[in-house]
Structure formats: structure tokens, C-alpha cells
Amino acid sequence: MAEKEDFKFDFDHYDDESAYSPYGRWEEMRSKCPVAWSEKNGGYFILSKYNDISEAIRNTGTFSSAGGVTIPPKPVPKLPPNEFDPPVHGMYRRIVNPLFSPERVAENRPWMRAIARDYTQRMLKQDAFDVSIDCAMQVTQDVTQRLLGIVDAPDDMKRCAEDLVLMRGNAEESGAKLVELLNLEIDKRRTAPGDDVISTLLSASYDGKRPLTDHEIVHTSLLILLAGLDTTTSAIGGAVWYMLKHPEIREQLLGADQRTWRLALDEFVRWTSPAQGTARTLAHETEVNGCPMHSGERIFFLVASGNRDEEEFPNPDEIVIDRFPNRHLAFGMGPHRCLGSHVAKAILQDVLEGLLEGLHNFRIKSDDDVVWEASNVRGIRSLPVVRI
Numbered sequence: 001m002a003e004k005e006d007f008k009f010d011f012d013h014y015d016d017e018s019a020y021s022p023y024g025r026w027e028e029m030r031s032k033c034p035v036a037w038s039e040k041n042g043g044y045f046i047l048s049k050y051n052d053i054s055e056a057i058r059n060t061g062t063f064s065s066a067g068g069v070t071i072p073p074k075p076v077p078k079l080p081p082n083e084f085d086p087p088v089h090g091m092y093r094r095i096v097n098p099l100f101s102p103e104r105v106a107e108n109r110p111w112m113r114a115i116a117r118d119y120t121q122r123m124l125k126q127d128a129f130d131v132s133i134d135c136a137m138q139v140t141q142d143v144t145q146r147l148l149g150i151v152d153a154p155d156d157m158k159r160c161a162e163d164l165v166l167m168r169g170n171a172e173e174s175g176a177k178l179v180e181l182l183n184l185e186i187d188k189r190r191t192a193p194g195d196d197v198i199s200t201l202l203s204a205s206y207d208g209k210r211p212l213t214d215h216e217i218v219h220t221s222l223l224i225l226l227a228g229l230d231t232t233t234s235a236i237g238g239a240v241w242y243m244l245k246h247p248e249i250r251e252q253l254l255g256a257d258q259r260t261w262r263l264a265l266d267e268f269v270r271w272t273s274p275a276q277g278t279a280r281t282l283a284h285e286t287e288v289n290g291c292p293m294h295s296g297e298r299i300f301f302l303v304a305s306g307n308r309d310e311e312e313f314p315n316p317d318e319i320v321i322d323r324f325p326n327r328h329l330a331f332g333m334g335p336h337r338c339l340g341s342h343v344a345k346a347i348l349q350d351v352l353e354g355l356l357e358g359l360h361n362f363r364i365k366s367d368d369d370v371v372w373e374a375s376n377v378r379g380i381r382s383l384p385v386v387r388i
Helices: 016-020 023-032 050-056 088-100 102-124 131-148 155-166 171-191 197-203 214-245 247-253 258-272 341-359
Strands: 035-038 044-047 128-130 278-282 286-288 291-293 298-301 362-364 371-374 378-382 384-387
Touching: 016 371, 044 050, 050 298, 088 102, 088 197, 088 214, 088 341, 102 131, 102 341, 128 131, 131 155, 131 197, 131 214, 131 341, 131 378, 155 171, 155 214, 171 197, 171 214, 197 214, 214 247, 214 258, 214 341, 214 362, 214 378, 247 258, 247 341, 258 341
Parallel strands: 044 298
Antiparallel strands: 035 044, 128 384, 278 298, 286 291, 362 384, 371 378
């Protein structure tokens, strides 16, 4: 009988190869070992094929989120709704879904565009800037904080959020500080509620039976504050990097209509796949492609590999602006599909549109200066550009 050691594959989603040049290893895994076992990070299974991931990620009864959705778990408390299974997960999602619906994003779009425009116009006037750090991360943070109702955010809030995303300093200390700052925001909203996420959480009830606890409110807010920061930043950085390497893509988007933009945004997200993967815990014994898995074992859905699966995506390593259909996995599938996907694509479009006309005046400072990092999220952490 096969054992997990028979599926052993040398893989670590944190190493430099995963950051800078993972594509060959992903392809090897898909072709030779689509269900793999890695002994790194405490040991975990990896699914790398599109069809395997898309089927398993919907099966919340077998593949549970309750044990955490990262490998290893982040040094923060259990975050609703992501780290809960149905039906509890659905209780939380029903509260927050309307706040991130396409209709709500459309209502917020004018001020979201204004934030992006402010940063992109300032950047394009400079002789050098960092697309990821100076622009993408700042726009994403400002938009997310405003959605939460946080105005004039203290410097500590931005610093701690960036520490957790960039894995610098004491992550546990930064997480605790963010919880403290969010509790202060909750207290403010109790006396002066507004039309924002935190105010909505304060007035919401769990399954119509009880108010949300402070613990639930602060940790849901923490998830919203952090979840989109590194992924959206990575999507913007990867898209700009690709356009600087392939200026014809930029030309196709100049003056493009909204249908073209909708297709392009999904393609940028597929190609960049900022959420490199998401983790689950086996709720009971199962088998995938002949590989036995036991209750309590950890599994990593390698979404970024699934999004390069040539059986689903012709020419997967290229950005095809009008790719259709594009059933990518970047936002997940099933009950846990990304809550903020519409916000993320709106930020991505607003920043790219703001940079497009002036981008031809800039080049990447040097390939050696581009910093890619890989963890559960993969992408460009630093993209320095200079005026030509």
C-alpha cells in the first residue's frame, strides 16, 4: 500500500526558488508528482494540478480551514471567517459579504480612484520610485483603512501591518499592537458609528441571536486589514513588472474599454497568483490520485501552479490580455472564495490606469534590485524603477 513517503518531493514554498524561479519546479510537480509530500515546515501534502485543486478546495467537509489557512500558521489569533468551516463560516460571511459586493465597490469607486490617482501622479513626477513599496502598498493600505472607517491612521498601524506582510521585526509583537489599535477604533465607533466595516460589525448579530463579541469584531477587522495588503500589492507589482518587460501589453491597455479591462484584470491576477497557496487540515482519511491522507495531516493547495496548468490555460506563462474563459484559482473557489476580490481588482485597475500613460518614461532599475519573496503569498516586494 502506498505511503506518503512514496510521494516525497523536495519543495518549500518559502525558499528562494519559490520566490524567483518556481515555474520549472511547478511544471515538474504537475507532470511527475501532482500529489506530493514535503517534509519542510512540519510536513505537508501539496496539490499542484488545476483539477485536483478546484475539486478539493470546494470540499470543506474533508479539507478543513479550522486548523489555519497558512503553513505554518501566522502568529495571530484565529481569524473569522477564513479559519472556520461551514456552517459557522457562512454565518460570518453573511454579515460582511454586502460590504464587499460589486454594487458596494461601485459606490466606493470614486474615492478609491482618487486615492490611487494621488499616489500614481506623485510617483510619475519623480525620477525614481518603488512601485511596490511607495505606491501599491500605500494605496492598498489607505483604501482598506477607509473601508474599515479608519481615518488618520496612526503610523504604528501602517508600520505593524507592513511588518507582518514583509515579515520584518517581531511579527508577534506587531500582531498584538494591531489588535490593540483596532480595539481603540472599535471604541471610537461605539460612540460615533459610521457607514464602514467596523460600524457594521458592531451592529451585526451572529445568526440573528447575539451581537458579535469584541474578539470577533477585532479579528474580522484584522483579517480585512491584512488579507488584501500583501496579495493586492503583489498583483500590482507583478503586473507592472510584466508590462515593463512586455510594453506591448501596456499598449493594448491604453484606452481599452471596460470589457478588455475586466478580462485583463483576471489575467493579471491569474499570472501573478499572489496567493501562492492556501492550507487546509484533513478532517478525515481520504485519498487523492492514489495518495492516502490521514486525519490531522496538513495539505497545501498550490494555487499558483494550478493557474499555470497547461491543460487548463494554453500558453500559461504568458499574459494574454483577452484570455477567455479564464477560470483561474487566484481568488479561490467555493464557500471560501476571496471576500475582497472585487476591491482587489478595483485597486489593481485604478493603480494600473494611473501609471499607464507615464510608464513608458520608466524602466526597472535593474533585475538584481527586484525583490521577490515567497510564503503563502508570493510576489514582488520591491520594484524600483528609474526615469529613462
